[in-house]
Amino acid sequence: MNKKSFFNVEGLNKSFAGLKAVNDVSMHIETGEILGLIGPNGSGKTTAINIMTGMIKRDSGKITIDEHNIGDMPAYLVPVYGLVRTYQTIRLFKSMTCLENAMMGAIGVGIGRRAASEIAGELLEEVGLGESIGLPAERLTFRDQRLLEIARALAASPKFLLLDEPAAGLNEEETDMLLSLLKTLPGSRNIGILIVDHDMRLIMNLCNRLQVLNYGRTIAEGLPKDVQKNPEVVNAYLGSTAS
Ligand SMILES: Nc1ncnc2c1ncn2[C@@H]1O[C@H](COP(=O)(O)OP(=O)(O)OP(=O)(O)O)[C@@H](O)[C@H]1O
Numbered sequence: 159m160n161k162k163s164f165f166n167v168e169g170l171n172k173s174f175a176g177l178k179a180v181n182d183v184s185m186h187i188e189t190g191e192i193l194g195l196i197g198p199n200g201s202g203k204t205t206a207i208n209i210m211t212g213m214i215k216r217d218s219g220k221i222t223i224d225e226h227n228i229g230d231m232p233a234y235l236v237p238v239y240g241l242v243r244t245y246q247t248i249r250l251f252k253s254m255t256c257l258e259n260a261m262m263g264a265i266g267v268g269i270g271r272r273a274a275s276e277i278a279g280e281l282l283e284e285v286g287l288g289e290s291i292g293l294p295a296e297r298l299t300f301r302d303q304r305l306l307e308i309a310r311a312l313a314a315s316p317k318f319l320l321l322d323e324p325a326a327g328l329n330e331e332e333t334d335m336l337l338s339l340l341k342t343l344p345g346s347r348n349i350g351i352l353i354v355d356h357d358m359r360l361i362m363n364l365c366n367r368l369q370v371l372n373y374g375r376t377i378a379e380g381l382p383k384d385v386q387k388n389p390e391v392v393n394a395y396l397g398s399t400a401s
Pocket residue numbers: 174177179197198199200201202203204205206246
């Protein structure tokens with residue numbers, strides 16, 4: 159039996175020049191499950207991830223993984239405590255090889271180069287990039303760059319993985335491939351996933367639970383089939399993204 163870990167966010171707040179980008183948001187994820195964080199453009203999803211990973215400072219709120227208070231940690235330490243992310247806009251070291259990029263995830267949590275290289279190699283195989291191991295990241299297709307970001311994140315052996323729009327720019331077939339990969343991770347690696355995406359087919363097929371933000375506030379949470387029918391959610395978001 160895998161040991162469970164818990165990621166907890168309580169009462170998170172962040173304002174930018176008077177605009178409440180994140181307004182009293184709480185969130186709970188345990189290892190083995192996938193939470194979908196959805197909501198209209200500008201509703202605070204990326205800002206919430208930026209705060210959780212220490213990239214921007216919150217105004218108030220508590221962020222913990224098990225007994226560790228990660229809210230006040232510098233961003234470079236957050237992965238060491240088991241929380242990693244990918245980016246809405248891909249951030250890779252373009253001229254470095256896939257292997258070197260993926261190794262960075264492991265090196266970032268203090269793993270030595272030799273072990274990092276082994277971990278990275280295995281992960282690249284797992285995400286389907288085994289053939290591209292020696293290619294510079296900039297030579298990869300857009301889809302493969304997204305997969306490389308995921309491999310790099312996994313190389314840190316996280317307990318929790320935050321994915322910011324991993325399907326953005328992918329076609330239906332590519333998104334299905336991503337879906338199959340992501341589905342396996344909670345079981346195979348005992349991790350909890352938070353995924354932000356506007357692709358409702360992906361979200362509905364992948365997530366155990368959903369949480370919906372609107373103007374920085376949580377307006378609904380629960381099982382996907384229930385949240386999908388919530389009139390406030392339909393009105394604020396789903397009604398306008400029926401495509
Ligand atoms: N660094 C910043 N400075 C000022 N305002 C910001 C900053 N970052 C985000 N905002 C504002 O905070 C709000 C929330 O933005 P955020 O990027 O978190 O939305 P989002 O839910 O990720 O949207 P999308 O679905 O378009 O990615 C927006 O009004 C945005 O303009």
